[in-house]
Amino acid sequence: MKKSKVFLRVFVLAFAILMIFSTLAMTAPLKIAIILPHAITSEGWTKSGFDGLMKAKEDFDIETSYQENVSEGELKGALRGYIAEGYDLIIVHEMGYNDPTLEVAEESPDTMFAITYGFKAADNVAVTSGTNWQANSLAGAVAGLMTKSNKVGFIISNDSPVAHNFLNAGFIYGAKRINPKAEVITTFVGSWSDVVKGKELAKAMIKQGVDVIYSQCGVVNRAVIEVCEEAGIWAIGAVEDMSYVAPQTVIANALAPTEYLVYGVIKEMVEGTLKGGRVVKGIKDGAEEITFNPLLKDKLPENGEEKIMKLRQEIVDGDITLEQMQEELNKQNIKF
Amino acid sequence: MAHEIILSLKEITKTFPGVVANDHINLEIHKREIHSLLGENGAGKTTLMNILYGLYSPNSGEIVFNGKNVKINSPRDAISLGIGMIHQRFMLVPRFSVFENIILGQASEKPPLLEKKKLYKKIAKVAKKFNIKLDLDIPVENLSVGIQQKVEILKTLYQGADFLILDEPTSVLTPQEGQNLFKDLLALKEQGCTIIFISHKLKEVMQISDRITVLRDGRVIGTKEKFETNPQELSRLMVGREVSFTIKKKDCNPGKEVLSIQDVFMQNRKGLKILKNICLNIRAGEILGIAGVDGNGQKELADAICGLQKINSGNVKILDEEITESNPRKLYEQGLSYIPGDRKKYGLIPNFNIAENIVIKDYYLPPFTRGLFLNSAYIDNYSKKVIATYDIKTPSHLVQIKKLSGGNQQKVVLGRELSKYPKLLIIMQPTQGLDVGACEFVYNKLLEARDKGVAILLFSTDLDETMNLSDRIAVIYEGEIMGEVDPRSTDVGEIGLMMAGSKRKKANAIERG
Amino acid sequence: MFDIRSSIINQKKYKVFYAIIPFLALFIALFIGGVLIFFAGINPWKAYNYMLQSIFGNIRLFSEVFTHFVPLVFCALSFAVAYKGGFFNVGGEGQLYFGALTATLAGVYIQGLPAFIHIPLVLLTGFIGGAFWCWIAGILKIKLGADEILNTIMLSYLAILLINFVVMYFLKPANSYISQSEKIAKSAYFPKLIPHTQINLGVILSLLTVIIIYYFLYRSPYGYQIRAIGENSDAANYAGMNILKGTMTVIIISGGLAGLAGASMLMGTQYRLTPAFSPGYGFEGIGAAVMARNNPWGIILTAFLFALLRVGAGAMQRGVGVPLPISWTIEGIIMILITGSEYLSNKFSTNLIGGRA
Incomplete structure (x- = not known):
């Protein structure tokens, strides 16, 4: 008799606790995490992704967490950590981590994953990506527009297939489209943070006669703009509006805020519309843009802005695609 | 004879954890004498002098210098009292000239100016006073060991020391250089210096000293006037038993x-x-x-x-x-x-233990190695045998060689080769x-x-x-x-x-x- | 002789002292870390509590420790063996990369082998790759007298850039936009010892390697020779040992062990080669080895500690948002304290023993 009474009590208690927890879980805010490849202090790519999360935290009732500087070897551990802690959405902010993320996602089908700028998706993996070329080709166009020496420079972080086929192709196309005589010099820093090397590369370009530089390289961007300021040549800001770094030097900004993508994914998650699959967002969707520095608008050549805007419209309307650009460049025998 | 006592050490005791290095040492040094501290390695001579030079502080006891009770906490204190020490290893910068080495570490009178000329003259004066002949412009690295030692002595004198401690000064010298050193020391004494001479070599001690204090196991065994004693007695005091000096040698019987x-x-x-x-x-x-x-x-x-x-x-x-x-x-x-x-x-690998050093030439041969591995049982036994046969004083065959005295180290080498x-x-x-x-x-x-x-x-x-x-x-x-x-x-x-x-x-x- | 025996007694005391030091250092470092965490606006007690819970509360998370443990053990052994042989190999990272490259080649391009042949084969190619990369540094030292610290570190950068290049232009599948090699064949995967965890064959292999290296160094005549050369190459030469051959052996083994680190990462966790393959195990391994005083058994402990800290740092950030630099600071403090305390204890022991000379 006594034994069964105790048993009953325990059972009731356990049930009560379970109930409380389950209702808690129902009302509990969504738990959303982001995994970042570098430190959140590294400007550009990583910081921008982190900012997206922070912005979403302000706007929505969500619980957030982040883990920075996650190497490829640590990725699966970090993912599994978040899964074990019951996170609802885990955003992986690095395209290179696409495959390992898919592997872990397969293990836990109830968790939602998102990869920014990835290529492969799954039922519970949403890939959201910028075009990687639209803003860059407009940056190229601005460079082609502004150059007097007909030499423009493009500084990219790491040598990768994406860098060649998207970034560089877009930039060269844009420059040639506006200024067929423009010659593009592209170099790779090999890192997102090697400021010293980035500066050296920019200086070397200037020595070669380059008079417009566009840098797509995290923290290095700011340093490159400073070099341009010293040398008195034009610079084009990347990812975010960098006019404030050197108001008399940054002629335009090629915006592609990853912040926007991260924020977008979270918004969809909160609204319950996030689905697996790959979505590419470009200028049309407001994920990329070209803006001119209002202080320097008078420095643009005549009809300059119109020329750029015309190209922009073609891109928005889908009159020009990446494939067409690549084909065009191939026809002209231009390597990218 | 009424001698003026310049230094007296009273009941100096210095222990290191587990070791009594100096055990209630009493010692009196007369002014203008060459006083030898004689003892085997590890008798506590250097420790005592390091206390006097301010490198160690004693656990108990007092130091009376020139009639005053003094506390010497650092070499700087010692130098200001006029006590200088010349170490076994010289503290000289090889690339610097003799002159530069002597003024090294000395505060200038008019900083930041060095007043090289004035200092140069001053050093030359000191050298002349003590009759030390040195070319001040030669880089020290070009000098022989004996001359380098002279530089050290001149440096100490220049710092104003008239009480010199020399720690085993002859151990780095050739016999001729040793004799030259003795000449210099006698000259210093003539000029009013007091000298403590640390050595374990009987012959040198008998040649140079006025008085000799023998230390053994951290204690003073006795102080003797040189003319009262002889090498036989000193060695007995030092070692604690009778030592024969004549080598008994059988007739040579050469073979092929x-x-x-x-x-x-x-x-x-x-x-x-x-x-x-x-x-x-x-x-x-x-x-x-x-x-x-x-x-x-x-x-x-x-x-x-x-x-x-x-x-x-x-x-x-x-x-x-x-x-x-x-x-x-x-x-x-x-x-x-x-x-x-x-x-x-x-000859030895200081960080290896005795056994490892004993097999350094045979380790790869059977029975030291059996199959793929060293035969540690055999190596242990073998080295224990060598330790016993060659009377190596050690608590275990697994003690690191560097922890043995020089004599025991040499016994290990001899044992290894002669076995x-x-x-x-x-x-x-x-x-x-x-x-x-x-x-x-x-x-x-x-x-x-x-x-x-x-x-x-x-x-x-x-x-x-x-x-x-x-x-x-x-x-x-x-x-x-x-x-x-x-x-x-x-x-x-x-x-x-x-x-x-x-x-x-x-x-x-x-x-x- | 009285003084020697007493120094032995002290040695025993000193050994106890020696053993306490790492724990003391860990404690102090965690304390200082706690203060830093506090100033970051986080309750340190909560942070540490969370760290422990998330590491030890769940076997799958706990198993992540072994993801780091395995390559760290290999890298630390690599440094320790070289150090014992008098070769200062600080280029483990590059040898790891090069070993991973050769292992990838054997894992991707050799297909259809049974696992019991494929696994040893890939390990062997990894060993050879790492050994080759270290051998270059060795040859430069022996033939040209170039300093190995400089050589090995420079070759490290070279290896990382080289792998970056090779992956992108040769190993990357043509249709992929991501710079990474194909996956290695399933037959070269380390089997998991506990399903769904990171505890795989690599753990056993790394522990086995510790035992082998220990027996090699301290129980075999070759190891004896290597240690003798490392301790005092003059005496080793006078004792008739072949210094060149001994040094070369050390270089090959050391590089090979770093190569095994790369192979084990490839076969145990990552399965494919990428440009940023290693998060710096080669360098961290040096720390683990130095902290273990290059003792193979100690390396098990220190590698485990480092792995734990890595996982713990991630957990603390995920759970309560402790910034990563604070976790690195804790790791750094532990290393400084332990190497510093070694210096202190050395001084302590020389005072004990050298006191009566």
């Missing part, structure tokens, strides 16, 4: 020729001739001593015989077998043992840095080996040692054999001349004949 060296030439990389036309031979059961000032090709000759350095021409035979193209390991297996001069550098019953033993500086007891042991073991028929090639810069041990003596000078003499019929004078480069006509005649 073990080593023969013919016309060996060697050049170094710069093309300088290191060995010239060396011809030597040794028979079983005899000791051939090579006398000479250090650095006249002894090391190169020994290395060449052992296959460690290539010779340019000539040939070396062991038991009629050509070994010029051989290597050290093969030669060892054929019965050649080599005990190099600098034990800690060439293999070599046919030929090449030994350099067998007793360098050893105390009286250990020397006696080494001599006995060497003679024992000789009597068993080992051919021994002895390189030593200690002429007494060479004369006492050898059956024949060859003198080397600038890589050339000056001649051979019979130790029973020669004297130090003759050998000394040959060591300085004069050839012995008669000896040459014997050699050729």
Whole structure:
């Protein structure tokens, strides 16, 4: 008799606790995490992704967490950590981590994953990506527009297939489209943070006669703009509006805020519309843009802005695609 | 006699965890005397002087200097009292000139100006006062060890010291340099300096001191006036038992020729001739001593015989077998043992334990190695046997070599080599840095080996040692054999001349004949 | 002799002291870390509590420790063996990369082998790759007298850039936009010892390697020779050992072990080669080895500690938002304290033993 009474009590208690927890879980805010490849202090790519999360935290009732500087070897551990802690959405902010993320996602089908700028998706993996070329080709166009020496420079972080086929192709196309005589010099820093090397590369370009530089390289961007300021040549800001770094030097900004993508994914998650699959967002969707520095608008050549805007419209309307650009460049025998 | 007492140490005790280094030491030093501290390695001499120089602070006891009770907390305190110490290892910057080394670390009177000229004159004055002849402009690295020591002394004097402590100053010097040092010390004493001379060498102590204090196991055993005592008594006080000075040597009974060296030439990389036309031979059961000032090709000759350095021409035979193209390991297996001069550098691995050091040449051979692995049981037993046979004082065969005294280290080396019953033993500086007891042991073991028929090639810069041990003596000078003499019929004078480069006509005649 | 025996007694005391040091250092470092965490506005107690819970509360998370443990053990052994042999190999990272490259080649391009052949084969190629990369540094030292610290570190950068290049232009599947090699064949995967965890064959192999290296170094004549050369190459030369051959052996083994680190990462966790393959295990391994005083058994402990800290740092950031630099600071403090305390204890022991000379 006594034994069964105790048993009953325990059972009731356990049930009560379970109930409380389950209702808690129902009302509990969504738990959303982001995994970042570098430190959140590294400007550009990583910081921008982190900012997206922070912005979403302000706007929505969500619980957030982040883990920075996650190497490829640590990725699966970090993912599994978040899964074990019951996170609802885990955003992986690095395209290179696409495959390992898919592997872990397969293990836990109830968790939602998102990869920014990835290529492969799954039922519970949403890939959201910028075009990687639209803003860059407009940056190229601005460079082609502004150059007097007909030499423009493009500084990219790491040598990768994406860098060649998207970034560089877009930039060269844009420059040639506006200024067929423009010659593009592209170099790779090999890192997102090697400021010293980035500066050296920019200086070397200037020595070669380059008079417009566009840098797509995290923290290095700011340093490159400073070099341009010293040398008195034009610079084009990347990812975010960098006019404030050197108001008399940054002629335009090629915006592609990853912040926007991260924020977008979270918004969809909160609204319950996030689905697996790959979505590419470009200028049309407001994920990329070209803006001119209002202080320097008078420095643009005549009809300059119109020329750029015309190209922009073609891109928005889908009159020009990446494939067409690549084909065009191939026809002209231009390597990218 | 009423002597003015400049320093008295009262009941100085210094313990390191588990070790009593100085045990209630009482010591009085008279003004203007040369006072020797005599004792074996580890008797506590250096610790005591380090206390006086402010490097250690004593656990208890007091120091009275010039009638005042003083606390010496750092060398700076000591120097300000006029106490200077010259260490065994010199604290000089090799690239700097003598002048620069002397003013190094001295506060300038008018900072930031150095006033080089004024300082230069000042140093020259000090040097003249104490009759020290030195060229102040030569970089120290170009000076011989003996002269470097002079620089150290001048530096100390320049700092205003008139109470000098010299820690084993002769251990780095050749006999001649040692004699020069003694001359300088006597001159310093004449000028009013008080000197404490730390040594374990009886002969030196008897030569230079006014009074001698013997330390043993951290205690003062006694203080003697030099004229009251004799080496026999001092050594008994020092070691704690009777030590015999005469080496009992049986008659030499040479057998067949073990080593023969013919016309060996060697050049170094710069093309300088290191060995010239060396011809030597040794028979079983005899000791051939090579006398000479250090650095006249002894090391190169020994290395060449052992296959460690290539010779340019000539040939070396062991038991009629050509070994010029051989290597050290093969030669060892054929019965050649080599005990190099600098034990800690060439002979032993200081961080290895005794057992590991004992098998350093045989480790790969069965039964030391069985199959893929070392046979540690056998190695342990073997090394315990060597430790017992060679009377190595250690609590265990697993003690690191660097923790043994120099004498015990040398016993390990001797034990290692002689336990293999070599046919030929090449030994350099067998007793360098050893105390009286250990020397006696080494001599006995060497003679024992000789009597068993080992051919021994002895390189030593200690002429007494060479004369006492050898059956024949060859003198080397600038890589050339000056001649051979019979130790029973020669004297130090003759050998000394040959060591300085004069050839012995008669000896040459014997050699050729 | 009185003084020697007493120094032995002290040695025993000193050994206890020696053993306490790492724990003391860990404690102090965690304390200082706690203060830093506090100033970052986070309750340190909560942070540490969370760290422990998330590491030890769940076998799958706990198993992540072994993801780091395995390559760290290999890298630390690599440094320790070289150090014992008197070769200062600080280029483990590059050798790891090069070993991973050769292992990838054997894992991707050799297909259809049974696992019991494929696994040893890939390990062997990894070993050879790492050994080759270290051998270059060795040859430069032996033939040209170039300093190995400089050589090995420079070759590290070279290897990383080289792998970057090779992956992108040769190993990358043609249709992929991501710079990474194909996956290695399933037959070269380390089997998991506990399903769904990171505890795989690599753990056993790394522990086995510790035992082998220990027996090699301290029980075999080759190891004896290597240690002798490392301790005092002059004496080893006079004792008739072949210094060149011994040094070369050390270099090959050391590089090979670093190569095994790369192979084990490839076969145990990552399965494919990428440009940023290693998060710096080669360098961290040096720390683990130095902290273990290059003792193979100690390396098990220190590698585990480092792995734990890595996982713990991630957990603390995920759970309560402790910034990563604070976790690195804790790791750094531990290393400084332990190496510093070694210096202190050395001084302590020389005072004990050298006191009466």
